[in-house]
Structures are given as structure tokens and as C-alpha cells.
Amino acid sequence: MMSVEYAVDKELNLRGEVCPYTFVKSKLALEVMQPGQVLRVIVDNDESASNVPRSMQNEGHNVLGVERLNAKDWQIVVRKV
């Protein structure tokens, strides 16, 4: 549960998408953003909610939070480094 709200520069709705393409599409979105900008990604499966943040951290980005939105959906907030 994120206790802090971040100003989001871009939102990516990846409901219906599966691993590894949730990470691939998140990575593509971040690539053309500026360092310091914030991306919010919405996914609807637990695997992506786990894998995307981990992969983003492995790439060196700051995962600001991972939050369940409802029974299915998760939001992942990442700041590009």
C-alpha cells in the first residue's frame, strides 16, 4: 500500500497482457521518458505484479510502489533513473 502519491508522467494500461510482455512494454515506455519521470503501469495478474517491479529494479530504476487496486488489478509506479 503506497502511503505517498506520486506525480505520474505517463500511465500504461496493460490489462490483458501477460509476462514477459508486461515488462517488455513497460521497458519500451520508460526508454523514451526522461530520467526522473514517473511511469504508472496497470496489470491484472499476480505474476506481472511480481516480475515487472523486479525487472525494473534489475535495470536500475526506482520502484516507488506496488499496490493492489482491486481483486484483479495492480499498479506499479516506477521512476526512471
Next chain:
Amino acid sequence: MSGETSVKLAHLHAPIAELDFSEEDIRRYSRHIVLPEVGGIGQKRLNRASVLIVGAGGLGSPVAMYLAAAGVGKIGIVDSDIVDISNLQRQILHTTADVGRKKVESARETLLALNPGVDVVPHDIRLNASNILDILKDYDVVAEGSDNFPTKFLVNDACVMTKTPLSMAGIFRFSGQILTVVPGEGPCYRCFIPQPPPPGAIPSCQEAGVFGAMAGVVGIIQATEVIKLILGKGDVLNGRFLLFEALQMRFEPIEVKRNPDCPVCSEAPSITELIDYDIACDMQQSAAG
């Protein structure tokens, strides 16, 4: 090599502000996109690049297939030959059903089946001093895999003169050699071998034979070098002549410096015009492809 130094590569290394891949391309190239050294930006560079492959034979086959698989946007294939059954021991672009067909047609069919998103341009010709510059102007990088020294020297000279990065390779029996020429940044082929060997000096591949899998190993190294040139990543074989001995499974890089007296790439070159060496005896050369 920084990858940013060749004039011809400069347009590929310009900043990219948008990554508008189709859903299919995101999936097709996903294993590239997730690589930090490639990413969507690198994949776009590959999609925008154009590579000329000289020879649709033993070396040209794996080069062409891996460049098409990587999504190189435009692949030119130069070859005037027809598929012969003796080719199929190593020239994996072609199949038994292609015997008797033009190699460039067979190659185009194979590559488009692998990746219909690339543009494959057949050049059903033999390169010579009169036609090569007109063909080269449409390409960013060249991969040379012909089966004769006259063509190798012609391609080297033309690439030096037009500042076109070049991957040169040859195979013979169980040996292979690969060099990457980045004009102005390191040695060219003539810095190492100033003149073609005289006809008959070295046995032909028909007489001496060539181990089929050599074509795969060496050609794929060429494809790797070309992709790295396009991406501007890693260190290419610029100033390193890589020797491969398959029986011993040994790779040996030999340092090659720019020859200050090189007839083509020195400050005062003695060769300033392209040369058509005698190719009538090219099958007497050992530069098997």
C-alpha cells in the same frame, strides 16, 4: 570502436524519441528489447539499417539469416550464381528444391519466410569497378562473403573510399578468418594483405574442400559484428584479425595496425581508382565462401 564515428552509421545513432512498434514486432523482437544493450531504441536502429551482403553462399547464408531474424530493415544480396547441389553442404539459405534457381531469388524467399517485415533486395550481378559504388550508396554496412579475392579487394577498396563499415571473412578447409574494417578508424584488408595472391597460388575450395560448419561459425560472427556496428555497442574486430581453427577449436585474434603505407587507406594512397582484378581464375583462389 564507439560506433559513433562512421559517417555512414551516424544517421542510425541519432536520438530516437518514439518507439512505435506493432504488437507483432514487440513480440518478435522481445528477446532483443529486454537486453539492456539493445532495448527498443537499438531494435529501431536495426529496423532502420540497411546491409549489403556480398555472396549468397556459405558465409552469406548465416549472415543473411541472422540479420533478417534481427530485423535489419533492408538486406541487399549480391550474387550472380545459380544454386548447385554441391552448395547445399553449407549454403543453408538454399534447399534441394532450389537447385537450378538463381541464388538471390532463393535467398529472398528464405529470408522473407523468416521475417516478412524486412526488405530483401536481390542484386543478380557480379560486382565490378563500374557498378559497385552505385550499389554501395544505398547501404550502411557491408558483409563480404564472396568466394574470390578479386571481389574481396574490390569491396575493401570501395568501402574504404566511401567510408562504409565492412565485415570481411573467408573460410578454407577447417580455417576461418574475420576482420572488421571501420574506415578511418583502423586498418583495412590491404593493411594486412596489400595485393591479391596470384591466380593458382592457393588451391581452390573445389580442390581443397571446406568444412561445411565453418561457414556457419564464421558467418554468424560476421552477423554479430554487423549488428554491433549498427547498435554502436561492444568492441568489433577493428584492428583484430580473428583466426579460427575448427579442428583445435581455437580462436586467435591477431593485432593488425593501420599500415602507414597502405595502398588504399593511407594518407597518400597509391590506389585511388577501383580495380577489376582477373576473376576468370577466381575458382583457383582459396577464398571460399
